[in-house]
Amino acid sequence: MPTRASAAEGPIVEVRRSRKRRRTVSAYREDDRVVVMIPARLSAKEEREWVSKMLERLERSERRRRPDDAGLKRRAADLSNRYLGGLARPATVRWVDNQNSRWGSCTPADRTIRISTRLQGMPAWVIDYVLVHELAHLIESGHTAAFWGWVDRYPKAERAKGFLEGVACATQLGLQGQPEDCSEEGAAAMLASAPADDSDPVTSA
């Protein structure tokens, strides 16, 4: 039986105990609540500890998935320093909701970068890929070999390209996605006791 607990200001939390689960704890949003899956053997005290820990992680992960314009600009500066030798220096980086066929765009002449709001709710490493891609256009405007040389310095470039191709394909096929964050991936990212993995936006934060 799921148990319900509601924190003072936090979301409604539904804890689901699973006998199949041995070590992993995960959390994701479902409708108006947060579901936390835990192994059946955990004590009530362990349950409380895990629930607060997972809510904190979920919130942190969601902030990374939906940064505001200022956060987006900070992320771009950080990515430029980390992967592009700090050579890409955008004047502005902001969200736009009028790009339906592109994930992002860059105007090298005035060094402005626009990122599609369709990316909001996608994993942070996918948003970072689009930022790196647009930033690299400030160094190389065309899709030249030199351009891809810069982009490929971002370790998850290939994976992110595949992810976005999958999203585009699913959209074309009319597959209905989650209205909120892509929750299965989110749940996977929340696996608490899984071995540290650099693809995990939570543990690598």
Ligand SMILES: [Zn+2]
């Ligand atoms: Zn491009």
